[in-house]
Amino acid sequence: MSKVKVAAFSISLDGFGAGPGQDLKNPLGVRGHELHSWLFPTETFQRMTGKSSGSVGVDNDFAAQSFENVGAWIIGRNMFGPIRGPWQDDSWKGWWGHNPPYHTPVFVLTHHPRADLTMEGGTTFHFVTDGPEAALARATEAANGKDIRIGGGVSVLRQYLALKLIDEMHLAVSPVLLGEGEHLFGGLDLPKLGYVHGKTAPGDGALHVAIRKM
């Protein structure tokens, strides 16, 4: 059964899922990279960046699981790039180079239409302008029985949480205070939306928290 899941999504102790002021130099917002310091040393991440080894253990287990059985991704336009407003041209192809780490169809939520963009390694970006439910319908079809991973950013997660469309969420609570940025849960009443917490597991770099829909 295909699941809609969030995995390996990092938040700070004060609840921010990204720093403020995203731009070309700060893809995750100012200080946003600190949220992911648990992820970077893991073998899973190191291998994605061409290294031969990295840390193993709880953090790596969650990093590895986050990529298992994913048949399609949904991401927001700001996770795809720093450009705002209409696409000026097709030169921006994401942060990730010619061979992005998705290797599946990726549905990018945007208000501005753009042609499909096929990359190396099996990643195709599809730009969806008719909203999160339409994106999920297309991603579900593309996933062909595998899971749909909602990648982020914060705004996209909040939309899917509010629509009660997320089945499982794995958060990594990082021991960092950001103070400002994009708050994941502010103004969302998760229990009222039908979400409950599951298991927690401490890693070397973060506390891993499971949340699921009842």
Next chain:
Amino acid sequence: MSKVKVAAFSISLDGFGAGPGQDLKNPLGVRGHELHSWLFPTETFQRMTGKSSGSVGVDNDFAAQSFENVGAWIIGRNMFGPIRGPWQDDSWKGWWGHNPPYHTPVFVLTHHPRADLTMEGGTTFHFVTDGPEAALARATEAANGKDIRIGGGVSVLRQYLALKLIDEMHLAVSPVLLGEGEHLFGGLDLPKLGYVHGKTAPGDGALHVAIRKM
């Protein structure tokens, strides 16, 4: 050197330090007691409630440390009781019976004057109507070189955080989603106020987080 500290203060995964709707039946707000499920089984807490034993380990270590070297407490009026507005009479003497678990002077922040209230076991409640800085000055004098513990609730912690008067804070992040209640950090920019995170330690029932002033 006397420190101003917060210790064993529990928050939910979504950042709430108390549930909504505090009243006589819900001293910690609705579902607020779930925040403290890491604390209740500990030997420290069990002994405070007259039992002979309880759990030991990381959670109990933090519970025990929270009471060490405390010379005075500061708490908010809502932590003292459910009554709002002027004191009708002196019948309310706190939630804790004749022998409260403080055993020191306790300075209660309130807008409504009331005479000192001396309890068994060394606890005296002093009602302070001239604000958090005045309460801290009195508590510091009363503590006589020992630490001042800011007990809560959320509003009181937020006031002292905003005033940059807290030296150390130990939070217990409980694996619970409350969805509503009193949010500890909302609207406060901790790094901008000069606070940084310190060590984290996973316990069986909560993730223990240290925050301190730079």
